[in-house]
Every structure is written in structure tokens, then in C-alpha cells.
Amino acid sequence: MTMMERIAHTPMPAARPRLRSNDGVDRLTRVLTAHAARxxxxxxxxxRSTxxxxxxxxTGTVATLALTFTPSPAxxxxxxxxxxxDLPIGRDLVADIAVVPAPGDCCLSVxxxxDAANGCA
Known part of the structure; x- marks a missing residue:
């Protein structure tokens, strides 16, 4: 059997679903930090969790983010x-963000x- 015949008869592995990492959440933390600085x-x-x-x-992600800061009027x-x-994070969209007071700190539920920019799930 030639190499081409072996390749032709080798079964292709089943395609695995594309898993999204926390890239959108990581980008959001950078955007939020810059937004706060401005x-x-x-x-x-x-x-804290995703x-x-x-x-x-x-489709998307619900993330809980813990904030650490020095209290101030700002x-x-x-x-x-x-x-x-308005918090732009590339193709993804921040659909909802809520400030959640927590004992001893403050959290965001996001x-x-x-891929909301493309209108696809």
C-alpha cells in the first residue's frame, strides 16, 4: 500500500466542538481596569467564577468578578x-453588568x- 492509499484509508478524527476559553472575560477585566483608570x-x-x-x-458566559479598590467618591x-x-470587548458583547455588594468587598456579575457582533451563537 502506498503512502497516498494509507492516507486515503486513515479515518479522520471526529471534529470536536470549539470550546471558548475565558478570553472574553480576560479582555473584559482589562477593559474595566482601563475604564476605571479613565x-x-x-x-x-x-x-472569581465563570x-x-x-x-x-x-451563547456566552456569566462571570463574577471581584473588585479591590480604595473607597473614594470617584x-x-x-x-x-x-x-x-459601553464596554467594547471585540466580537463579544457585554449584555448585562451589575454591581453586587458582598461582605468585605464588591463584585460584578457580568x-x-x-460573537454578538456577528449575530451568531
Whole structure:
């Protein structure tokens, strides 16, 4: 059997579904840190958890982000304005962002829709 015959008879491995990493969440943490800096706030953001999410038309991620900062009027304003902020993260879309007070710190609950710019799930 020639090499070409062997290649032709070798079964192709089944295609695996493309898994999304936390790239969108990582990009969001960088965007949020820069957004806070432009508002005069120094914040540190840690990814606390991520969970897959899906609707009838989109797939995405729900992320919980822990914020560390020194309290100030600028941070208070930034957190109050954050749910209405435009936070571009490439092809993905921040569909919802909520500030969640937690004992001893502050968290963000964020819904990111994957590939929302292309209108595909």
C-alpha cells in the first residue's frame, strides 16, 4: 500500500466542538481596569467564577468578578455609572453588568454574549 492509499484509508478524527476559553472575560477585566483608570479610579479585578450561558439565539458566559479598590467618591461614581457604560470587548458583547455588594468587598456579575457582533451563537 502506498503512502497516498494509507492516507486515503486513515479515518479522520471526529471534529470536536470549539470550546471558548475565558478570553472574553480576560479582555473584559482589562477593559474595566482601563475604564476605571479613565474615571480616576485604581481597581484590581480578579475573576472569581465563570459559567456557560445560553439563550435561544446566543451563547456566552456569566462571570463574577471581584473588585479591590480604595473607597473614594470617584469609585462610587464609577460603580454607579458602570451598568450603563459601553464596554467594547471585540466580537463579544457585554449584555448585562451589575454591581453586587458582598461582605468585605464588591463584585460584578457580568453576562457576555459570544460573537454578538456577528449575530451568531
Amino acid at each position: 474615571a480616576g479610579c485604581a481597581v484590581s479585578i480578579d475573576i 459559567e456557560p450561558w445560553a439563550s435561544a439565539t446566543f 469609585v462610587t461614581r464609577w460603580l454607579a455609572d458602570l451598568p450603563e457604560a 453576562l457576555i454574549c459570544n
